[in-house]
Amino acid sequence: MIRSAVRKFRQLPQKLTGEVAAAASANKAAQLSWIEKLNEIEEFARKGGSEKAHKLHASRNKYFIEERVNALKDEDTEILEIGLLAGHDLDYGSIPRATLMTCIAWIQGIPVCIGGSDATVKGGTSYPITVQKANRLADIGLQNFLPSVNLVDSGGAFLPLQSEIFPDKNDGGRNFYNIANISSAGIPMISVVCGSCTAGGAYTPSMCDEMVFVDKMGTMFLGGPPLVEAATGEKVTAEELGGAMLHSSVSGCADYFARNEEESAAYVRSIFETLNIPEFATTRKAAIEPNVEFDILDVASTKSDARLTIACLNDGSVFHEFKELFGTGLVCGYARINGHMVGIVANNGNFNADAALKGAHFVHLASERRIPVVFLQNSLFHDDFDAASDDVASSAETMRARAAYISAVSTSKSPKVTIACAGSNRLSDLCPRQYDPNFFFRWPASMGLRSGNDWEDESFFSSARIWDDGTIDPRTTRDTLKKCLDIFEFGRNHELFIKSKELENYQPMYRL
Incomplete structure (x- = not known):
């Protein structure tokens, strides 16, 4: 039997015709109107907190959340942000990015789930929507077998809404369950303590595979200095109670002592090199741009x-x-x-x-x-x-x-x-x-x-x-x-x- 010519994938239409072509201009204008509104909400989310909060954050020599992500990811790579609009115009107000940036970025060639508090928004306080957003990122990590990095800089739960944060199965404490199950699946989890990490929030880095702690910036304890003084009468600083030096040299909770944010990012990138995940065979072919004459x-x-x-x-x-x-x-x-x-x-x-x-x-x-x-x-x-x-x-x-x-x-x-x-x-x-x-x-x-x-x-x-x-x-x-x-x-x-x-x-x- 003589084999016929090779059957190729069929070329789809490259031009618009008839009624679709006639309506194209009006439809594009309508779409651009929707996109303009989307851009306004995205700009509000990316801006984060107030100008005063930004100045205070910068005065502490802290990176902003997008700078932290950029310091971790491979150069000339883009992120896939998840839930940028989360927290917009809710019953309890508009919370930019739900105080939490969640994205997938490439570190040492590996796609990684990154969750980082934006401390310029309410001090990184967790709202009910923040909890939902963190749980969604954990679901994505487990479903797609992605390693993760937690950038911890949070003032803890927003207590006036604690009835919506803590009680139910998929509320606040679910994060600890997620960490344990992701770790037990053999998926690496890294935490960077680069700010406040108090009460239940202290379990997040403590349950991860490896922890980087930033000196004079990160603190971690179940009860802070005011509670210690109220309970015992002892006055102690946050650094003495739960700073980087204490957790690196005394408690052993921290695995890496970083002098600053730049060094903490370098530690994380180095950790990912040690994961020893091999390069894989691929079924990909060379990419070709779409071949159409319309938008x-x-x-x-x-x-x-x-x-x-x-x-x-x-x-x-x-x-x-x-x-x-x-x-x-x-x-x-x-x-x-x-x-x-x-x-x-x-x-x-x-x-x-x-x-x-x-x-x-x-x-x-x-x-x-x-x-x-x-x-x-x-x-x-x-x-x-x-x-x-x-x-x-x-x-x-x-x-x-x-x-x-x-x-x-x-x-x-x-x-x-x-x-x-x-x-x-x-x-x-x-x-x-x-x-x-x-x-x-x-x-x-x-x-x-x-x-x-x-x-x-x-x-x-x-x-x-x-x-x-x-x-x-x-x-x-x-x-x-x-x-x-x-x-x-x-x-x-x-x-x-x-x-x-x-x-x-x-x-x-x-x-x-």
Whole structure:
């Protein structure tokens, strides 16, 4: 038999035509309006505390939180920030970044979860939203097998809201449980005490694998000098009670004594070199930029063909589509993003029984092949389902098929990223937070709720409450996916590396 020419991935549309082209300019203007609002909230979050708080912080020779992260990460690398909008316009006020910067940065070539208090915001005090944000970062670290660094500089819990901080299963003390379980999974955890670390907060660095302590800056104790004096009458300074020298030379809690912030960052980078995590083989190919003549904002958050959005994200804008002529309410197929092979599932019409079964089949295949899946969720098409759902038998069939789809997605072992592109959650969802995707981002025009209250339905309301990992500019979607896919590749290989050590009964770190 003569073999035919090699079948290549199909080129997706490169130009807009017809009604989509006619509406592109107006749609882009609407998207830019949403992005302007997003930029304002992001600027507020990054600014942190007041000018007075910044001056006080600087007078103590302390790095600001972004400077601390920059001192740790590899040069010329970017971070993936999680929950930048967290804490915005809550019932108890606007708390920039929820007093906690959480991100994934690359240290010695390793993607690392970094959580650091912003002491310019309420002294780094923990609010209920801070606890939720810290727990989310821990979930990401465990799910993706990422080492972590805690930068501790916090005034402790905001006690007027302690009823919302401490009592329940996933409240304040959950952090200690997370640390123990991440450590017992063989995933490295490092802490830097670069500020106040009091009461329950002192357990965070004490439970980690290795601790760096900054002299004349970090302090750690269960009860501070005022409590000591009240209980015993003894007057003692914070440095004498729980400073770097005491914990490095007397208690043995600290593993590394750093003279300043610069040296503490150098210690952390050195520690990561000792982790001895090998370089891994990769299935990546050389990255190619998308090949389109239009802007993603021209089609973002509309009911245009999902392939137009996909074309803006894929290497070379090429696509290997699965079951193209069946279940057309869902687009499924393979592509490469930054050289990584991915599966893509996108709403593109009526999410009926055929579309659901097609999606379940495709997700199952991707899971077998351990290919990450990107879900482009657009519930604007849900109206198409409502208009076609009068037939009871058809509705029952759709229900059964969607149940199969939900099971396939929920039990898939493939890493997953969801981008909520348009419409509200709980309408033709592809992989909502309840199905435990590794990451969940949304575009500004999407909605977290469908309550009828404009503000509560907005994407920003959702991101402020950690219902997702952040609202992003649609133009940064490809770059966000690049970082997620790099993380997935490392995580899978790191998991295999840990298992290869044949230490079947890892235990959490037990200190002196």
